[in-house]
Amino acid sequence: MERWTYKTVKYKTGGFMGGKIKEEEFEELLNNAGYEGWELVSCFDTSIYQGQSKDIVAVFKRRV
Structure with missing residues (x-):
């Protein structure tokens, strides 16, 4: 049985109202x-x- 661990990373966008990457x-x-x-x-x-983005969330996994 495979086992995984997960990691979440939040990337803040820039600009006055956000949305700039x-x-x-x-x-x-x-x-x-x-x-x-x-x-x-x-x-x-x-x-x-x-439709402006405040953050971008990336979810990762890797085998334990």
Whole structure:
């Protein structure tokens, strides 16, 4: 039976109303998790107003 551990990372967006993503910074966050053996299983945003994103949440898993 496979066993997994999970990790959730919250990435704050920038800008006056949010929604601005520093792509290189976000990619580095994902790559660093991958180098540590984490696999991305889900990624979603949290809305605040008229489609603007406050945070991006990335969920990772890896085998125990």
